[in-house]
Structure formats: C-alpha cells, structure tokens
Amino acid sequence: MTRWPDRRILDLFGIELPILQAPMAGASTPEMAIAVGKAGGLAALAAAMLTPQQMAEAIKKIRAASPAPLNVNFFCHTPPADDPQRLASWQARLAPYYAELGLDPAASAPTGGRAPFDDAYCREVERLKPEVVSFHFGLPEQALLERVRATGARIIASATTVAEARFLASHGCDAIIAMGVEAGGHRGNFLTHDMASQIGTFALVPQIADAVSVPVIAAGGISDGRGVAAAFVLGASAVQVGTAYLFSPEATVKPWHREALETAEADATSLTNLFTGRPARGIANRLMREVGPLSPDAPAFPLAGGALAPIRAKTEAAGSGEFSNMWSGQAARLAPRLPAGDLTRKLAGDALERLAKVGG
Amino acid sequence: MTRWPDRRILDLFGIELPILQAPMAGASTPEMAIAVGKAGGLAALAAAMLTPQQMAEAIKKIRAASPAPLNVNFFCHTPPADDPQRLASWQARLAPYYAELGLDPAASAPTGGRAPFDDAYCREVERLKPEVVSFHFGLPEQALLERVRATGARIIASATTVAEARFLASHGCDAIIAMGVEAGGHRGNFLTHDMASQIGTFALVPQIADAVSVPVIAAGGISDGRGVAAAFVLGASAVQVGTAYLFSPEATVKPWHREALETAEADATSLTNLFTGRPARGIANRLMREVGPLSPDAPAFPLAGGALAPIRAKTEAAGSGEFSNMWSGQAARLAPRLPAGDLTRKLAGDALERLAKVGG
Numbered sequence A, B: 001m002t003r004w005p006d007r008r009i010l011d012l013f014g015i016e017l018p019i020l021q022a023p024m025a026g027a028s029t030p031e032m033a034i035a036v037g038k039a040g041g042l043a044a045l046a047a048a049m050l051t052p053q054q055m056a057e058a059i060k061k062i063r064a065a066s067p068a069p070l071n072v073n074f075f076c077h078t079p080p081a082d083d084p085q086r087l088a089s090w091q092a093r094l095a096p097y098y099a100e101l102g103l104d105p106a107a108s109a110p111t112g113g114r115a116p117f118d119d120a121y122c123r124e125v126e127r128l129k130p131e132v133v134s135f136h137f138g139l140p141e142q143a144l145l146e147r148v149r150a151t152g153a154r155i156i157a158s159a160t161t162v163a164e165a166r167f168l169a170s171h172g173c174d175a176i177i178a179m180g181v182e183a184g185g186h187r188g189n190f191l192t193h194d195m196a197s198q199i200g201t202f203a204l205v206p207q208i209a210d211a212v213s214v215p216v217i218a219a220g221g222i223s224d225g226r227g228v229a230a231a232f233v234l235g236a237s238a239v240q241v242g243t244a245y246l247f248s249p250e251a252t253v254k255p256w257h258r259e260a261l262e263t264a265e266a267d268a269t270s271l272t273n274l275f276t277g278r279p280a281r282g283i284a285n286r287l288m289r290e291v292g293p294l295s296p297d298a299p300a301f302p303l304a305g306g307a308l309a310p311i312r313a314k315t316e317a318a319g320s321g322e323f324s325n326m327w328s329g330q331a332a333r334l335a336p337r338l339p340a341g342d343l344t345r346k347l348a349g350d351a352l353e354r355l356a357k358v359g360g
Helices: A007-014 A030-038 A051-066 A084-101 A119-128 A140-148 A163-168 A201-209 A225-234 A255-262 A287-291 A306-318 A340-359 B010-014 B031-038 B051-066 B084-101 B119-128 B142-150 B162-170 B201-211 B225-234 B243-247 B255-260 B286-291 B304-317 B340-359
Strands: A020-022 A042-047 A068-073 A130-137 A155-158 A176-181 A216-219 A236-242 A270-272 A280-283 B020-021 B042-046 B068-076 B132-136 B154-159 B175-178 B216-219 B239-241 B270-271 B282-283
Touching: A007 A176, A007 A306, A020 A030, A020 A042, A020 A340, A030 A042, A030 A051, A030 A340, A042 A051, A051 A068, A051 A119, A084 A306, A119 A140, A140 A155, A155 A163, A163 A176, A176 A201, A201 A216, A201 A225, A201 B201, A201 B225, A225 A236, A225 A340, A225 B201, A225 B225, A225 B340, A236 B084, A255 A280, A340 B162, A340 B225, A340 B340, B010 B175, B020 B031, B020 B042, B020 B340, B031 B042, B031 B051, B042 B051, B051 B068, B051 B119, B068 B119, B084 B304, B119 B142, B142 B154, B154 B162, B162 B175, B175 B201, B201 B216, B225 B239, B225 B340, B239 B243, B243 B255, B243 B340, B255 B282
Parallel strands: A020 A236, A042 A068, A068 A130, A130 A155, A155 A176, A176 A216, A216 A236, B020 B239, B042 B068, B068 B132, B132 B154, B154 B175, B175 B216, B216 B239
Antiparallel strands: A270 A280, B270 B282
C-alpha cells in the first residue's frame, strides 16, 4: 500500500490520517469531533460561538468519548469600536427589507455573538490542555500566545497570503493552514483585507510551502480524495476539509442551507461580508445578489449581523435562507455524502489510491 | 521512468509532453511556438492582435522551422455597439489623468485592436490547416465552427464554470481548458459575467472532469512541475501554462512588465476590466488601485483601451507600467526562468519526477 509522502503533520499531531476536520462555528459539533478523532483524523471544536464554559463542557464531552487529539479553534479579531455612521448606512441599506417584512426598524438589534480569544478562554485551555490550538484572523496578543504554548499545545493558524504565512511562522506556529480562495466560511486574512487579490489553493499551497519551513496544511476546494492527493503533490503535509463535513449527519446545518448545499454548482458561492462584517464564502442568495456580496456599508466584524437579525428571524421562520449565511466552499459537489468518520476514512483512502495510481 | 497517468491529450494532438503553451496575444511569438513545438509541447499562436495576413505569415514562419503540431487561438467576442454614455463616463473617470499628464482630452482615441474570429481568419485556417484551433470567450457561430471542423483541426476552448464546460462539450469541442481563477490574462468566461463567483483551479478541474467526457486541460496557477503533477491528480490530461513563458527570452514583454513579474508575490494580481473592457488578471498598478480593478464605467471589450491609449503612450514612454496591463497569473514566483523549450521540458520532467515520488 502507498504510504503518505509526507508524515510531518501526522507526527506533529500524533494522528493516523492527514485529514483535519475544519472547525466550523455553528455547524460542527462534539459528535463530529468524536467521529473524526475515532477515524484517525484531527478532531476540531470551534469555540468562537461558545462561552468559555460551553467550550469546556464540549471538550469534556469529546474527551469522554475519544482519546484522540483535539484541535480547539479560536477567532482572534479585535472587537470593533462603535461606528454609528456606518451602522446608520447599514440600517438604511436594509430598511427596504424591514418594510417588506413588516419589521420595526427601531427593534433592538442584538450583535454578533462571536468572541475573540481572551483570558477566560485561555484559562480553560490551560486547564483542559487540547493537543492543538488553532487561530483564525491572525494570532492573539503575545502574552496569551505564550500561555497557550506553555500548555504544550501545538499552535496552528490560517494564512491567505505568503506574507501572512511568514508572519505566522515567525511567531512560532508549528504548522500553517494555507487557505485558498475556494474555502468556505470566513477568510482567515489578517495582514491584507483586499479580497480582489486573494489566492487560489493551487497557487497558494506551493508558494507557502516554499516560503516557510514548518509543514503546510492545504485548505480550500478539497472535498474528495483527488483533492487530498493533489494537495500533497503541491507540497502540503495534510489538508483541512470543511464543506464536505457539512453533509454529515453530525453537522448542525439548517434545512435551507443543506438544500442549497445539495445542489450547489462550483460557481454557486461568493465571498461576502454582509452577514458578519468579515468576508466569508457562502452560497449566493437574495441578500447577496441585491446588496452585492461585498458592501462597504456592512459594519465591522462581528457587528454586521445585528441589523440583519430581525430579517433573518422572520425569513428563517418561513423556511428561507435568502437572508442568512449559507457557508460553503467551491467544491460542495465533489463531497461524498457520508457520516463524519466514514468521510474521514474515505478521503484518506481515496487519496492514497489516487497517489498510487498516478505514481504507477 | 514514470509514465503520464493519462495519455488522452498526447494522443489527441500528437504531442510528446502534455504541456500547452498558452497563446498570449502581444506576448507570445513565433519563436516561442517554435521552441515549444521542438521540445514536444503544444506550440501556440495567438491571432487576436494579428490581421489574417499577419497570422498567415506567422504560421508559415513556424511551419518552416518545425513540423510540430500548432494551436492557433482566436477570440470570439461579439464586437460591441457604440455606447456614447458609457464612453463619456469612462473619459470623465480618466480626465484627472489626462490633466495630470498634460494630455488633450479631445485627442482621438484609437480603439481596441482585438478582432474576433471571422470569415477572413477562417479562410486562412482552411488554407493553412493548423492541427489545433482554440477559442476564447466561447465559440464562433455554428457555420464558422463547422468550417474549422471540416479542416480536420482539433477544436478546444476555455471554460471558467462547469456550465461553460458542458456547453463547449455539447458543441463538439475535442477537449476543454478548465481555466481557474488563478490564470493570468483574459478570463475565458462567456455564459457568466459574474467575477465574484469565478472558481479556483483546485475546485474547477475535478468538477469539469466529472461533468464532461472529453479530456480536460488545466489552466491557472500552474508554473512548476508540482502544479503539472497536481493537475493530473485532479483529473486533467494536460496543462496550459502562460505566465511561466513570460520569463522566456522568446516572450515580448515590456521592461516594466518584466520587472513587475520578477518580484510578483502571489497576491500581486487582481482581475481587472480597465484595460480592455473584459476581466483579465494582471499585476496591480496605480490605475487599478485608484479606479478599482473592476469598473462598471469601462466600455465593452475591446473598447476600454481607447481612452487609455494616450495615457499609456505617455507613461510607457517614461518607462512606467502604472497605466498599462501587466498580465500575470498568481504563480509567477513559482516559474523556472528558462527559455521556452527548456521550460517545457523542465515542467514535464519535474512533474513526472513528482508523480513518481508521491506514488512511491
């Protein structure tokens, strides 16, 4: 049987298969992490939409079911200052929808609900010691990062450019997630905010692999064994897969989102900042088409969602995702529709088969 | 020695190496085509900026030097109707540059200079019988396409979405170029004009390979042997490479363009419609930064270049590319800087070595 051409990530994390389940705030679950860990991939828990206490409970639940290494993921954005003018522009932009849906424009709009890594989260990390800690939107402040490192955790983070990869490597990351523009959900960009220059996985992975000495984890557009195999050929030592896990029964995906995923062609998605204030890839819907997927009026992350909340509540109650984020990468169609554990094993098995075939 | 895992394109075109030199109007030359053909790749001539007579002379020059198969490439856009209002908006947008450079806004602006495939070109194709005819921006009208087919030429064309690939296959194309968003120069899109949903090579190649029965040629972000090998792993039967050939001495690349290419990081480029009216990937410069790379004011292809011509003439004379198109894909940095023939052989040789290594 063919062996993995690069074992650096397998050895770094102590896992059997070089498949990282993407932490997907709101969609991945402890059940998904348990299944992936049991299958030999790297299990992940997304903390951004959990309180520190909820996160601790989820970690305990996963630990109780599986001894496999666990990756706990945090956002590390800087909470934005109030910007009443931008909020007013945003509310004005959304006013026609409030009118159409019979909503009160003065209704209080709860905000974001995505918290950055801080002392409270860090104390739980110190207590519960996940084997891997991953960061999105850059890295936390140095003192927090040192505390994480002192727990013995392997630290990884996402880069969308070569400059971001060099930054992460020079700040001590043990591996870099090279996040190509195909990827679903929030872009991990932190040194650049120019969406027009974001880079495809095919071009990004080898350029990051050439630029840093730590191993590279490819992400973006990888939903089948061909993609896993191709990532290794380009210089990656593992892959991170998100969208394909959304089809698993372990995912918490709303019905309209699941339906959109089921039929999503490769060009069904765009990068949009409308739902949270930061660009993320999702399936295009009415809001994205009418407002334009990237709007300068959307308040800074994570505030944009506040004024959308009443619109979402009303339309979602009617079974519609036309005003809701439906994150997806560009390769939903390639995904085997399987439970999370079976998917993990199939991605790895098919990749080894593909590598053996092309190398023959 | 490892063999190519898929020989369909090699057999279809009668070539030794599955490397197609991208036809690059204005940058590729008969000398480049001769070198690529002699090395065993598929030589290409870009006709869009040549008159039918100039094209015929270039074909004869290539034929005299090499018996290798030749791909002659045509644009097949519909020449746009006059749109005085959009032209006025465009001239107004550019007026500050005219003022800054001391140019007369009333100076006559010659237009585009990129002609679509028509009867005159077709007669030369019938007379000179290139082995491969390729189209960009869709296909020509049915009668012209039938005439090309009757010459015995293999017909290929670019797709940027799965729907475009299906269209091309159903209209009788012998192979499909899957053009990922990383690719430099003009996007080949023709059924969609939404740049926000364009797809990365990594996601596009396998989805097109799954959707059509004809072989797929991967394009976009491929500048080294890893990329060639990875394209095969994703399901391609060959690759088309453009940017890497711009470094060869056979390319006609202006000094400022070459200098920008030499140092271009992966995120140096954006899709822009400013230079011709159709979106194309080029290295960002002052015009793209100040106007924004995609402007609704730019007149339809190929007219946008007209009002820019006086600005370009003056700034280029001063050695600047800040107002000129500098086409490049996202993987310039990966390119071995070699003559066209050596590059062709190295891409193929390195790819086979990479396939053998990962398959071991």
